[in-house]
Amino acid sequence: MQELFKFFKGYVIIKITGDFPERFLNLAVNRNIYIWDVRRAGNNVYTMKMSAKAFLELKKVAYISNCRVSVIAKKGFIFRLKSIKNLKAILTGILIFGIVIVYVSGCVTDIYVEGNENLTVSDIEDRLSGYGLKRWVRKSSLDTENIQRLFLKDNDDVSYIAVNLHGTKAYVQVAEAVEKPYIVDADAPCNIVSDKDGIVETLRVKTGFPVVKEGDAVHQGQLLVSGITDSRFLTVRYVNSDAEIVIRTWRDFCREFPLIREIRTKTGNTSTSYRITLWGKTVKKAKTKFDNFSADEELVTDQSHLGITKVKFFEENVIYETLTPEEAFEIYYKEYLGEIKKGLPEATEIVSVRHNSKEDEGKLRIWIELETLEKSGVKQEIKKEETNNGENN
Amino acid sequence: MGIKEKLAEKSGMPREIVLNYPKLTLIGNNELEIENYKGIIEYSDTLIRLNTYLFMFRIEGSELEISSVTTDFISVRGKIKGIEML
Missing domain, CATH: 3.30.70.260 (ACT domain)
Structure with a gap:
């Protein structure tokens, strides 16, 4: 010392x-x-x-x-x-560095957006830039409360926004507005149209006038229950149609599966590497000595200019197994059917399942046909003016 | 025994402070620190003679050097072979 x-x-x-x-x-x-x-x-x-x-x-x-x-x-x-020859230049450099540091510390260098689901970060950032919040803007020139107020006023798809400045970073928390579904007024006159192709299985009409009967084949968009009545004794009446309609439909699915199956087992050997990105460009890739591996990634730092990702590699042994068509069908059919069932609309009843398979150039093609009973019917508002005009014409 | 000496003994105060007695600290055989010295009489790399309020010290050795020196403190480094009071 x-x-x-x-x-x-x-x-x-x-x-x-x-x-x-x-x-x-x-x-x-x-x-x-x-x-x-x-x-x-x-x-x-x-x-x-x-x-x-x-x-x-x-x-x-x-x-x-x-x-x-x-x-x-x-x-x-x-x-x-x-003894330093360019002392003046060095001192000037230090001074400029100091000024830059002081200037930068008074600016917003990063904007972090959280809470967005459908809106993209860049979209929100673009919108915020319209209110003055963008990178390299002076913090002293920002009125966060005003930005929040104006943003909510102008953007209907956002229900909540909070802008907080911490150091040189701006943290923006948003909550997206849930788009309200189109609801026909309970008293407004409406028709019911089919939203899928099929055969009408059951038709229970509470209000309105059925246009089709059980057993009829219908296509998507076809009128099922009308909200307009015109009789010899009564004048034209408009009602809010309501009915429970179940339609029998058939759905076809097809996919190809390889007959050579890859089986991967972990050997227990692991290695860790880091991937570094500067301004979105990868300057260092995560490397491993393993030929076959799987990887887990963990974000260490995620800033606009610097990103560090920790990548853990797991060495794997790869074995290729050739399957017979029967074995392949046994393995893939249940998996595929499960996937299909997950994708079906709610309250869908599967009546029957038919399947077929064919070997083709080292692949197995599986067809699945589902016969289902599904609720159908979408309310469609009747615009009286249009109806009247049509009548007048 | 003088009054100062008696006073230092009775009060328990350090005598090197009250009476300006030299205080020697020898660390191994290669470092010697002396407090309350008066001056350097002779200095070479084999012999150092120092004056204090009581004695003259003769420090013999080889590769002797004065590692630091102030008005009342001196530190000598080197291979110290002998210290003699004259």
Whole structure:
């Protein structure tokens, strides 16, 4: 520590030549000059170290003690600083660096958007830029409450927004508005149309006038229950149709599956590597010595300019198994049917399942046909004006 | 025994402070620290003679050097072979 202090203050290594160096030392010490590392360097020649400031007081001491003093070396931070040729340029650089740091710390450098589901981050950022919140804008020029108020006023698809500034980062939390479904007014006159092709299985009409009967084949968009009645005895009446309609439909699915199956088993060997991205460009890829592997990724840092991802590789043994068509069908059929069932609309009753398979160029093609009973019927509002105009024409 | 000495003994105060007695600290045989010295009489790499308020010290050795020196403290480094009080 003391050495470091001496280095920063700066010191000189001097050479004393004279008959009485002891006298020189005593006189210097009595003038409160701190001296260290006194060594004999030859006959009546001594070297020693002292602070750069104290050296200036040595002239009188040297004269009294009849010694000659010469400087061998100048050491320390001060002397190093003086020896730098482009000191002005370096100091200017430091000053510019300081100004840049101060300026940047007063700006928004990153915008983090959270809570978005359907809207993209770039879309929200573009919209926010319209209210003044964008990268490299001065924080002092931002009125976050005003931004929040104006954003909510102008964007119907966002129900909540919070803008918080922490350091040089802006954290934006949004909640998207849920689009309200089209609901026909309970009293508004409406028809019911089919939303799929099929055969009408059951038709229970509560209000309205059925246009089709059970057993009829219908197609998508076809009128099932009408909300308009016109009889000889009554004038034209409009009602809000309501009915429970079940339609029998048939759905076909087809997919190809490989007859060579890849079986991967983990060996237990792992390795870790990091992927680094700068401004969206990958400057370092995550590497592994394994030929066959699977990987887990963990985000370490995710900033606009710097992204670090920790990638853990798991070595795997890969075995290729050739399946017979029967074996392949056994493996893939249940898997495929399960997938199909997940994709069916709610409250769908499967009446029957038919399947077929065929081997074709090292692949197995599986067809599945489902016969289902599904609820059908979509309300469609009747616009009286259009109806009247049609009548007048 | 002088008054100062008696006072130092009775009060339990360090005598090197009250009476300016020299205090020597020898670390191994390669470092010697002396407090309350008065001046350097002779210095070479084999012999150092120091004056104190009580004695003159003669330090013999080889490769002797003064690692630091102030008005009342001196530290000597090197292979110290003997210390003599004169």
